[in-house]
Amino acid sequence: MSTSALFFKISAIGICLLLSYFISPIILRRRIVDKAGNHIPPGPAIRYAFLRKYAEKVLHAWAKEYGELFSIWMGSQLFVVVSDPHVARDLLVTNGAIFSTRKRYFMKNQVILRGRAITASEYGSKWRQHRRLAGLALNPKAMQSYAAVMDYESHIFIKSLFEESLRGKLPINPAHFAGRFALNNMLIMSFGIRTTSASDPLVAKALDLAMEFMDLTGPWSNCVDFFEVLQYIPTPKRTRGRRLHDALIDVYGSMILDFQSRMRSGEEVSDCLVKTLLENQEIEKLDWEDLCMLSAVFTLGGVHSTSGIIQWFLALIPSYPDVAARAREELDRVIGSERWPTLEDEFNLPYIRAIIKEVQRVHAPFWFATPHCTSEDFTYNGMFIPKETVVLLNCYTLHHNETRYPDSFKFNPDRYMDDKLNCSESAKLPNVMDRDHWTFGAGRRICPGLPAAERELWLAISRLLWSFDFTALPDEPISLEEYDGLSGRTPLPFRLELAPRFERVGEILDSATEITM
Numbered sequence: 388m389s390t391s392a393l394f395f396k397i398s399a400i401g402i403c404l405l406l407s408y409f410i411s412p413i414i415l416r417r418r419i420v421d422k423a424g425n426h427i428p429p430g431p432a433i434r435y436a437f438l439r440k441y442a443e444k445v446l447h448a449w450a451k452e453y454g455e456l457f458s459i460w461m462g463s464q465l466f467v468v469v470s471d472p473h474v475a476r477d478l479l480v481t482n483g484a485i486f487s488t489r490k491r492y493f494m495k496n497q498v499i500l501r502g503r504a505i506t507a508s509e510y511g512s513k514w515r516q517h518r519r520l521a522g523l524a525l526n527p528k529a530m531q532s533y534a535a536v537m538d539y540e541s542h543i544f545i546k547s548l549f550e551e552s553l554r555g556k557l558p559i560n561p562a563h564f565a566g567r568f569a570l571n572n573m574l575i576m577s578f579g580i581r582t583t584s585a586s587d588p589l590v591a592k593a594l595d596l597a598m599e600f601m602d603l604t605g606p607w608s609n610c611v612d613f614f615e616v617l618q619y620i621p622t623p624k625r626t627r628g629r630r631l632h633d634a635l636i637d638v639y640g641s642m643i644l645d646f647q648s649r650m651r652s653g654e655e656v657s658d659c660l661v662k663t664l665l666e667n668q669e670i671e672k673l674d675w676e677d678l679c680m681l682s683a684v685f686t687l688g689g690v691h692s693t694s695g696i697i698q699w700f701l702a703l704i705p706s707y708p709d710v711a712a713r714a715r716e717e718l719d720r721v722i723g724s725e726r727w728p729t730l731e732d733e734f735n736l737p738y739i740r741a742i743i744k745e746v747q748r749v750h751a752p753f754w755f756a757t758p759h760c761t762s763e764d765f766t767y768n769g770m771f772i773p774k775e776t777v778v779l780l781n782c783y784t785l786h787h788n789e790t791r792y793p794d795s796f797k798f799n800p801d802r803y804m805d806d807k808l809n810c811s812e813s814a815k816l817p818n819v820m821d822r823d824h825w826t827f828g829a830g831r832r833i834c835p836g837l838p839a840a841e842r843e844l845w846l847a848i849s850r851l852l853w854s855f856d857f858t859a860l861p862d863e864p865i866s867l868e869e870y871d872g873l874s875g876r877t878p879l880p881f882r883l884e885l886a887p888r889f890e891r892v893g894e895i896l897d898s899a900t901e902i903t904m
């Protein structure tokens with residue numbers, strides 16, 4: 388046989404093998420059964436290598452076609468996708484002991500985090516330890532002490548928008564300032580420090596790292612996560628992942644060292660996550676990378692998400708003048724023009740609360756929460772879910788459930804007017820159809836930063852609405868469909884004009900100045 392014929396034959400065999408691999412779900416769907424003969428949930432007949440950006444649209448279509456619990460192979464990994472509130476509760480909450488571990492994603496958990504951070508830790512003693520340590524930084528007493536800090540940071544955030552826009556004369560892109568607001572809150576909770584100006588290099592560095600993390604850790608986007616053989620090949624993405632790991636150690640490690648030297652020199656340091664970690668380092672057997680990754684991911688996880696929601700709010704509000712008018716009417720009636728809203732005003736301003744909940748529903752920063760994984764075989768309603776299946780909460784479809792949210796694609800805060808609960812309380816309601824939304828995940832791994840995030844969002848959004856009227860620029864339409872990020876999502880860069888609503892706005896804003904902590 389000639390060389391070219393041999394080459395042709397080998398290529399043909401290769402292509403056939405590859406094809407059969409990709410269409411093998413047709414057979415696997417019949418073969419994979421539990422002891423009682425139950426099959427895995429229905430789903431597409433082929434394997435996928437990755438899903439493109441805006442994967443939520445594909446998942447939404449599949450949920451319509453295959454139902455509330457469907458399955459799909461991404462390379463060698465079986466996923467089940469949960470698109471119904473009852474199924475989410477039955478699996479992630481009621482059977483949380485089985486549905487709460489994490490897949491060892493190659494890019495996120497192995498290359499970048501090396502299994503260290505809470506979000507990556509497998510369910511069991513390690514995760515319990517991480518969750519307990521995070522809980523110490525977020526306990527009710529600590530939360531009380533952060534209240535004044537968040538109040539101050541929201542003041543500085545709005546003041547920086549005001550000053551940067553030359554007191555409302557110039558259009559402004561709010562992303563950097565919203566990012567710094569969320570970053571400062573997280574830095575205080577994690578390290579007891581804050582950045583003292585928007586131009587502090589740490590702001591740009593930390594926000595860039597958070598963005599890179601969100602870009603590299605999409606649950607569907609990296610084929611290297613689903614084809615083990617690719618994990619041995621030095622691809623540009625793997626290099627980016629390694630660089631990110633090193634940068635996280637570098638940036639967050641140097642902040643830990645700084646904190647440690649202040650502690651050792653006898654300086655009084657604030658209570659925060661890193662203080663807890665350092666004080667308990669020996670007893671908890673935490674090594675250097677544990678310290679770095681626990682503090683890094685805790686910090687950056689709370690930055691992108693909170694700032695993302697504020698950015699989505701700012702992106703959408705110019706398109707809803709009727710919503711803005713009702714919000715202003717409520718603020719003027721309840722608060723007036725002499726002072727601005729505080730944490731205590733929350734329950735007297737139901738429409739503003741409703742706006743914040745509706746932004747979280749329509750523009751959740753994570754359409755797929757963080758994927759869970761099964762630690763045992765499980766059979767649900769006649770469908771078999773094998774051990775080590777990735778379980779994905781399809782927040783996009785959950786948030787467009789027409790029974791729960793009629794006319795679900797419409798931004799309509801009125802749907803939350805009678806909701807008197809915060810998100811943590813709402814997540815515990817016996818009737819899961821009454822839950823406000825799924826933005827913070829579900830079950831044992833539900834976001835532990837939820838109470839902090841809610842306070843930050845309240846202070847930022849209620850005060851933004853009190854302070855300014857927002858308008859989009861006529862020749863710069865703001866997209867509410869497209870977004871940046873493959874894991875967490877933020878709007879594409881946009882600018883808007885903000886006009887102070889009262890004389891008092893400038894006076895109130897001028898009353899606080901940057902401080903160092």
Ligand code: HEM
Pocket residue numbers: 505506507518521525576685688689690692693696752753756757758759826827828829830831832833834835836837839840
């Ligand atoms: C609006 C802002 C936020 C959103 C939308 C959000 C959302 C989420 C989601 C969806 C998860 C995964 C839940 C699951 O696995 O089911 C999560 C986990 C987590 N969040 Fe948040 N989060 C926000 C803010 C924060 C803040 C401010 C903090 C810290 C103060 C924080 C700390 C964490 C931690 C440590 C985890 C990992 C939990 C675990 O794996 O057990 N988050 N968050």
